[in-house]
Amino acid sequence: MSDERDARQRIRESGTAGAAAVGSGVLLDEGVETAAALARGAPIRSQTRLILRRFVAHRVAVAALIVLMLITALAIFINVVSPYESNPIPLTPEILGDARHGPTGDHLFGTDRLGRDMFTRVFVGLQKSLQIGLGVAVVSVLLGVAVGALAGYYRGWIDTILMRITDLVLVVPALAVLVILAANPEPSFFGLFDFPPATEVPGMIIVISVLGWMPMARIVRGEFLSLREKEFVDAARAAGATGPRIIVRHLLPNTVGPIIVFGTLEVGLAILLEATLSFLGLGIQLPQISLGNLVAEAEGTVGTDLAYLIIFPGLTLFLVVLCVNFIGDGLRDAIDPRSVR
Amino acid sequence: MLKYVLRRVLASIPVLLLASVLVFVLVREFGPDPAVSRCQNSRQILVCRERARVALGLNDSLPEQYVRFMGDFVQGDWGQSQRTDQAVAERIENSLWETSQLAFWGVLVSVVLAVAIGSYSARKPYSKADGMFTGFAFAGLSMPTFWFGLLTIHYLAAELQQLLGTTEPIFYSIPNPIGGGPVEYARELTLPVLVLSVQLVAGWSRYQRSSMLDELHNDYIRTARAKGLSERRVVWKHGLRNSLGPLVTVIALDFGGLFGGLIITERVFSRDGMGSLLVDSAIHGDTQVLIPWMLVTGAIIIVFNLLADVLYGVLDPRIRVS
Numbered sequence: 001m002s003d004e005r006d007a008r009q010r011i012r013e014s015g016t017a018g019a020a021a022v023g024s025g026v027l028l029d030e031g032v033e034t035a036a037a038l039a040r041g042a043p044i045r046s047q048t049r050l051i052l053r054r055f056v057a058h059r060v061a062v063a064a065l066i067v068l069m070l071i072t073a074l075a076i077f078i079n080v081v082s083p084y085e086s087n088p089i090p091l092t093p094e095i096l097g098d099a100r101h102g103p104t105g106d107h108l109f110g111t112d113r114l115g116r117d118m119f120t121r122v123f124v125g126l127q128k129s130l131q132i133g134l135g136v137a138v139v140s141v142l143l144g145v146a147v148g149a150l151a152g153y154y155r156g157w158i159d160t161i162l163m164r165i166t167d168l169v170l171v172v173p174a175l176a177v178l179v180i181l182a183a184n185p186e187p188s189f190f191g192l193f194d195f196p197p198a199t200e201v202p203g204m205i206i207v208i209s210v211l212g213w214m215p216m217a218r219i220v221r222g223e224f225l226s227l228r229e230k231e232f233v234d235a236a237r238a239a240g241a242t243g244p245r246i247i248v249r250h251l252l253p254n255t256v257g258p259i260i261v262f263g264t265l266e267v268g269l270a271i272l273l274e275a276t277l278s279f280l281g282l283g284i285q286l287p288q289i290s291l292g293n294l295v296a297e298a299e300g301t302v303g304t305d306l307a308y309l310i311i312f313p314g315l316t317l318f319l320v321v322l323c324v325n326f327i328g329d330g331l332r333d334a335i336d337p338r339s340v341r
Numbered sequence: 342m343l344k345y346v347l348r349r350v351l352a353s354i355p356v357l358l359l360a361s362v363l364v365f366v367l368v369r370e371f372g373p374d375p376a377v378s379r380c381q382n383s384r385q386i387l388v389c390r391e392r393a394r395v396a397l398g399l400n401d402s403l404p405e406q407y408v409r410f411m412g413d414f415v416q417g418d419w420g421q422s423q424r425t426d427q428a429v430a431e432r433i434e435n436s437l438w439e440t441s442q443l444a445f446w447g448v449l450v451s452v453v454l455a456v457a458i459g460s461y462s463a464r465k466p467y468s469k470a471d472g473m474f475t476g477f478a479f480a481g482l483s484m485p486t487f488w489f490g491l492l493t494i495h496y497l498a499a500e501l502q503q504l505l506g507t508t509e510p511i512f513y514s515i516p517n518p519i520g521g522g523p524v525e526y527a528r529e530l531t532l533p534v535l536v537l538s539v540q541l542v543a544g545w546s547r548y549q550r551s552s553m554l555d556e557l558h559n560d561y562i563r564t565a566r567a568k569g570l571s572e573r574r575v576v577w578k579h580g581l582r583n584s585l586g587p588l589v590t591v592i593a594l595d596f597g598g599l600f601g602g603l604i605i606t607e608r609v610f611s612r613d614g615m616g617s618l619l620v621d622s623a624i625h626g627d628t629q630v631l632i633p634w635m636l637v638t639g640a641i642i643i644v645f646n647l648l649a650d651v652l653y654g655v656l657d658p659r660i661r662v663s
Contacts, residue, residue, distance in 0.1 A: 164359075171360045171639045173601030176619055180631060183373040183623035190370060272485055276605060279487045280620055295488060302491050302514075303499030310495070314488030322483040329479075 051257075054334035061330020068323040071316075075126040084117035086124040087287055091115065102308055109312040112298070122313050125289040126320065128201060129271045133324075135205035136212055136270035137263045143209065144216025145259060149247050151217065152224025162221065166214050174211050178273060181207045182282040198277065199285050207277075208270050216262050223255045257335035261328055268324035275317055291317045346651055353643045357636075364635040365407050368628050375399070375423060378626030397423075410632065423627050432618060432630065433637055437600065440607070440614035444599040446530055447537035452592060454542045459549025459588075460581055466554060474546060481543025490536045490609035497532060515611045533610045537603065541595065548591055553584040586656045590649045597645025601638030 056062055074081065084107075088095055091114055099115035101107055109118035151159040169177075181187070182198035187206075189195065196203035227233065228251065236250050277283035278292025286293050291313045298309035375397060380389035394400050398409065413420065419429040462471040494514040502510040513529045556562070557580050565575045604616035611617075615638065622630040 168356070168360050168363050171356065171642050172364060172635060173598055173638055173642070175604050176601050176635065176638065177367065179604065179619055179623045180368055180372040180635075183626070184371060185377065186374065187371060268483065272483075275485055276487060279485075280604070280608065281624065282620075292487075295485075295491065299491065302495045307495045310488070310491050314485055314492070317485050317488065318480075318483060321485070322479060325479055325483050
């Protein structure tokens with residue numbers, strides 16, 4: 001067992017070309033660099049540190065990360081930060097009197113037709129977006145990794161079924177499937193057990209994850225198919241490691257890169273899909289706030305002075321997804337230096 | 342070549358059949374329940390639902406329902422919409438025509454822009470313009486379509502009209518309110534095509550960039566330069582020609598997807614296409630429409646898939662051999 005670990009660590013740290021599953025090219029240079037550092041007796045740079053360093057060098061991604069963290073913090077603490085309520089009940093005359101104010105210092109995003117502060121409403125809606133984005137990413141990654149790992153390592157019928165299903169799914173428009181799923185007010189699994197409808201956060205997570213896990217499964221399967229033929233897997237098998245152990249200890253750590261990148265991008269995609277479904281009236285319903293139903297509620301103001309009611313929720317959504325995509329891109333470059341942009 | 346095409350056509354029949362099973366189970370088991378939405382305003386909900394279930398044959402087992410439905414479907418009897426009593430085949434035909442126009446113009450505009458932008462970026466990678474186009478592509482892919490659509494209506498229809506002080510907007514935000522003619526047609530399609538193109542160009546231009554970049558690094562390009570061909574000839578005749586293969590495949594696939602994928606654009610611009618038909622039917626639990634809808638869009642995607650393969654074979658004869 002210690003042999004395996006030794007071998008893996010040596011491969012990771014020296015980064016000798018071809019031996020490590022991760023990368024050639026740039027990695028090779030850094031491998032040489034590391035070897036030189038080793039010779040000097042300098043501290044060894046781990047793979048994680050190298051990735052981190054490359055990520056930090058990606059200016060746009062770092063800026064996106066900072067912006068996203070600020071926005072997230074604001075969304076989490078909006079109840080503390082904002083003096084207004086997102087859904088004031090009752091609507092007092094003072095609140096109603098404040099209606100239809102364009103953006104001012106008091107109300108950064110203005111107020112809606114009932115005098116409610118849009119800034120507060122947007123960030124409360126963003127809470128849901130972020131919950132759903134993270135939820136979908138976690139579910140899709142877990143499910144996708146499990147299926148992809150089994151299919152890629154054991155091949156056999158799991159692999160056949162997975163590939164057939166994903167082939168078939170390519171034939172139907174994805175958003176259409178989500179629309180049909182989300183339109184069911186009382187979803188159940190063949191009458192065996194019920195699950196929450198898409199009008200609630202957990203239901204929405206389930207609906208979006210239904211198709212979300214498949215690309216992940218395909219990616220992991222592909223990685224596993226090539227990794228399982230590598231010498232270090234043979235070595236582990238010869239040392240008596242069982243299938244599950246090889247999957248968890250040897251193959252998965254080498255697949256972490258693509259998984260993280262996929263998970264990040266999935267957050268952005270899920271946030272967009274949730275907003276889209278809610279905009280169509282198939283997702284989160286008012287008075288529960290989502291960025292999608294905020295825009296749908298204000299759709300009639302298009303072309304009028306009240307159009308800021310559309311602009312700000314959408315802009316926030318756009319900014320968040322843009323940040324997530326930039327971070328995903330930065331991570332991809334950092335983890336897999338071969339992918340030249 | 343003909344044999345190749347024929348083989349591919351035959352191979353896609355079982356795919357379509359399997360997809361029909363999948364779609365049937367998806368809509369019947371996981372989609373909206375037609376009996377529920379039909380009885381929303383009924384006083385005796387349970388009685389009403391039971392009656393609706395019997396009338397629609399929903400109490401039979403799924404395989405029975407599937408066989409009955411497919412039997413009628415294959416014979417050309419697509420049934421009637423539960424909500425409007427209109428023939429489903431007719432509705433889908435009309436919607437398909439609406440959607441095709443939008444998809445056609447959107448793809449046409451996007452192809453030209455994407456190839457131009459992608460090739461330019463590949464010629465001068467990491468230049469200022471390339472950086473700008475990269476930013477543009479990221480923005481395009483991160484943009485919520487519904488929001489961008491409403492913004493174009495706000496700025497390019499309403500605000501622009503105010504700015505110019507005209508009595509009617511230059512670009513319409515709804516289909517053809519006034520009448521025929523190519524000018525009216527263009528005024529009505531400009532905004533939806535713009536919204537659609539931004540997304541398509543964002544994806545395709547990146548694709549073309551990397552494909553062309555790969556191509557320009559090939560040995561034969563160096564050979565062409567070495568034998569003294571003009572730079573223009575090397576890049577546009579050799580490089581561009583060979584870089585188009587992968588892009589054509591992606592375009593064909595995305596094109597096919599548009600017939601069932603213009604859900605938001607059609608909704609925002611109030612166009613009665615396939616997307617609007619889907620959302621309407623889903624919200625009202627009109628499964629009579631949903632299942633044929635899915636089958637038709639699925640068949641279109643398969644056809645475009647096939648087209649992609651054939652085109653790739655034409656552009657790159659090496660593929661046909663294998």
